Amino acid sequence: MSIYPPVRDEMIRLLSVPRLSTYTRACDGDVKRALELYQWNLEVSGTLFSSIHYFEVALRNTLDTQLTKTFASADTAWYDQASIPLNDGGKKAVRRAKGEVARAGHEVTPGRVVAELSLGFWWSLLADGYNRSLWEPALKDGFRNARRATLHEQIDHIRRLRNRIAHHEPLIHHDLPAEYTRILQTAERVTSRLAWWIDATSSLSGILDRRPPMTARSEGTAGVG
Structure with missing residues (x-):
């Protein structure tokens, strides 16, 4: 990528030297290569975010379906049932989601509330504390050959990667093939077709x-979080 020097200098000012420092260190102070690496980081972040998007939406819909089957009634969503064993954090997240829907001027419907709940919320439903109250009676039937503890751990990795991307953080020292493999393997636990779709729509390999190129010293840190 050829960058006209005045544009390059302006972008350095706009992006800030501290933000670019991770990239310039990885390129032995070569600012031109650092900006190329920054652009590459944006591309790889975008394609990983798309894969995580498919996984996140499928996960929340799977969990919502199982909770609806077990706890919902004809006129009351599962999260409003007195019998739903959500902890204080979970109840607070539901209240916040309802509030966000209402503040946006929408009717507070189950579909909108479910969509407003974060990946962190759905991940929390697979924690140890919900093993007997949610996993055994409801959630385990939504997954293929999955152990709850392993699922919880793997989704935590995906959740933290998602948050890193959302905050525009560098991925240049991450083991990206391993991160992507984790997404696919965890998606397999929902359904093999989800994993197939994610892989078929991803451009990660080409990116x-x-x-x-980075310096040899920087290349050696790949895989570090």
Whole structure:
């Protein structure tokens, strides 16, 4: 990528030297290569975010379906049932989600509330404390050959990667093939077709092949969080 010097200098000012420092260190102070690496990081973040999007939506809909089957009634959503064993954090998240829907001027419907709840909320429903109250009676039937503790751990990795991408953080020292494999393997626990779709729609392989070179010392830190 050829960058006209005045544009390059303006982008350095706008992005800030501290933000670019991770990239310039990885390129031995070569600002031109650092900006190329920054652009590459945006591309790889975008394609991983798309994969995580499919996984997150499928996960929440799977959990919602199982909770609806077990706890909902004809006129009351599962999260409003007195019998639903949500902890204080879970109840607070539901109240916040309802509030966000109402503040947006929408009717507070189950579909809108479910969509407003974060990946962190859905991940929390697979924690140890919900093993007997949610996993055994409801959630385990939504997954293929999955152990709750392993599922909880793997989704935590995906959740933290998602948050890193959302905050525009560098991924240049992450083991990205391993991160992507984790997404696919966890998606398999929902359904093999979800994993197939994620892989079929991903451009990660080509982007990884176009990775700008870094210094040998920086390459050696790949896989570090």
